Amino acid sequence: MTSTVPRVGVVTFPGSLDDRDARRAVDQMGGEAVALWHADRDLRGVDAVVLPGGFSYGDYLRCGAIARFAPVMEQVVSFAERGGPLLGICNGFQVLCEAGLLPGAMIRNHSLRFICRDVWLRVETAQSCITGGLTPGETIEIPIKHGEGQWIATPEQLVDVERDGLVVFRYASRTGIVDDDHNPNGATNNVAGIRNAAGNVVGLMPHPEHAVDPDVGPTGGQPLFSSLLHAALAGAAG
Amino acid sequence: MTTFTFEVLVTLKEGLSDPQGKAVESALPSLGWTNVRHVRVGKHIKLDVEADDEAGALDQVRGMAVRLLSNPVIEDYQVLEVAPR
Numbered sequence: 423m424t425s426t427v428p429r430v431g432v433v434t435f436p437g438s439l440d441d442r443d444a445r446r447a448v449d450q451m452g453g454e455a456v457a458l459w460h461a462d463r464d465l466r467g468v469d470a471v472v473l474p475g476g477f478s479y480g481d482y483l484r485c486g487a488i489a490r491f492a493p494v495m496e497q498v499v500s501f502a503e504r505g506g507p508l509l510g511i512c513n514g515f516q517v518l519c520e521a522g523l524l525p526g527a528m529i530r531n532h533s534l535r536f537i538c539r540d541v542w543l544r545v546e547t548a549q550s551c552i553t554g555g556l557t558p559g560e561t562i563e564i565p566i567k568h569g570e571g572q573w574i575a576t577p578e579q580l581v582d583v584e585r586d587g588l589v590v591f592r593y594a595s596r597t598g599i600v601d602d603d604h605n606p607n608g609a610t611n612n613v614a615g616i617r618n619a620a621g622n623v624v625g626l627m628p629h630p631e632h633a634v635d636p637d638v639g640p641t642g643g644q645p646l647f648s649s650l651l652h653a654a655l656a657g658a659a660g
Numbered sequence: 661m662t663t664f665t666f667e668v669l670v671t672l673k674e675g676l677s678d679p680q681g682k683a684v685e686s687a688l689p690s691l692g693w694t695n696v697r698h699v700r701v702g703k704h705i706k707l708d709v710e711a712d713d714e715a716g717a718l719d720q721v722r723g724m725a726v727r728l729l730s731n732p733v734i735e736d737y738q739v740l741e742v743a744p745r
Contacts, residue, residue: 483703483728483729484731487728487731488728491728519733520731525733526733527731527733527734529672529676529677529679529734530679530680531679532677532679533679534679534680534682534683572679574676574733574734575733576733579733608677
């Protein structure tokens, strides 16, 4: 019997903070969340993986630099290489960049301040595991909360990222205007989230897992999680 | 086996904006130093390596610098050997 409820693994590293919210968001959107531990070498047969936000390993050295070598990451990398949907949120995005699964890196916010507020994102592509149900050009509201979220890349990487349409979200106004006034952290080209060439790996600084429950804030995270669950089911069927 | 001591200097690549350097630079004038420009903040990592010879030890430290101590996308590194006492 094949289950129709996609199982989404959420990895907990020492210092992860948003793993519970991520699991809750998965459950709330109709999936089954599976807790994964950084020291495990087994993904328990999940259909998608989320690397949550927080301060893995204290963010010592660089954000995400040490988590990248956690035992579970070997399985996560091979899962992604097989085409499995993999989402990195905030610190999870930093881990994916450190692991070389996504281009670029994050440095301190331009303002040097930790920023915690709701922002608007413009969807740039539907070709990713979390935007399959969205239309390019539409905007969604999701919170950010980070001190080191300024995405930058080498000049060569930047050319590739823009040429290949790897930007998934840009910081924008509610109506979709992308400019410096709507760039909270100084990110190059207002990049808030990017994908790999295949679209199964996505990282973003904003927190969709904090934006699924209408009782506590914006709900811009809902379509991202429903797209992820959809991608997880498609992968499980394939 | 011999113990070799190294220092690794990690700095943000030239041309990348360095928010920490900027913060330091804007604090200095309030202490009277109005003549300081181009402040860059980096990391200094000191470590001891047990190895058969210096060349082998240096090779390992370079490996550490590339794989963990620095992020080649945003940072440059420099390995300095510390003279034994």
